Amino acid sequence: MKIIKTAKYKINDDLREKISELEHKQWMHWAKDILKEENISKEREERWKKDFISYKELSEEVKDFDRDWADKVIKIIKTAKYAQLKEVKLRGILKKTKDNFVYLDISNDIINGFISILDDEGINKPPYNLKSFNNVGAHISVIGIDEYKNNEIKEIKEIGQEFNFVLKDLKTTNPKGWDEMKKIYFLRVDAPELEELRNKYKLSKLIEGHDFHITIGVEKK
Known part of the structure; x- marks a missing residue:
């Protein structure tokens, strides 16, 4: 008789970075749309535009912000186990x-x-x-x-x-x-x-x- 077990999951650093990069791209799309449609202060607009660059060009401080979001996504994945x-x-x-x-x-x-x-x-x-x-x-x-x-x-x-x-x-x-x-x-x-x-x-x-x-x-x- 075959023994069937539930598999375990992991999120490695490479995948964490991929999720972080995706989060940055999604943020840029969102921010650009907001700038077109809503009245945003010049200060915030300038601050946002500084980060309209590729993920690789971002400072580690900004990357860490995206990584925090990636960690939240990872927790959802581990908890939900593909429930979505x-x-x-x-x-x-x-x-x-x-x-x-x-x-x-x-x-x-x-x-x-x-x-x-x-x-x-x-x-x-x-x-x-x-x-x-x-x-x-x-x-x-x-x-x-x-x-x-x-x-x-x-x-x-x-x-x-x-x-x-x-x-x-x-x-x-x-x-x-x-x-x-x-x-x-x-x-x-x-x-x-x-x-x-x-x-x-x-x-x-x-x-x-x-x-x-x-x-x-x-x-x-």
Whole structure:
């Protein structure tokens, strides 16, 4: 039996600086709009305009102000644990490989974003170019090759259509039967539309009894 654990999160210094830089850019957009629309004192206007420069050119004192905001954002991320994403419907396109593996093709940005905040060293992106990953990019498995064959499915009419899904939580497992991997990181997703699709083709609610998920990282032994 596989042991599923909730993954931990971290925010490194590089990400903190990226958030700080983004905060500075957002502030500049806001400040410029305010100067156009409202009566601002000359003193404040001059003070603001001095900081209408790139983040790298800012003094450390001003950067620290942005970093304070970044720390607040970080606390929200750690506390919410992606709660903000749970209310957002994401989409993917249903595709099928030549050997009849049916999957929902999704953006690789999901993987890139989550890898940056995992609390384990030595994490790599999934080897999607390997046969064990069906030679496809970031995806949600929908119908396995054996399922397709054993249930004598001749055609999936929904290939090419969009399906919605919602992120649930980030988990880890120590896979059995995959000797070269120590740990796998994956995002569980809620995908009622995919459940309905499987039901339409007389398949069980979930693929091989597993929750719909996105493998986002692997840790080699």
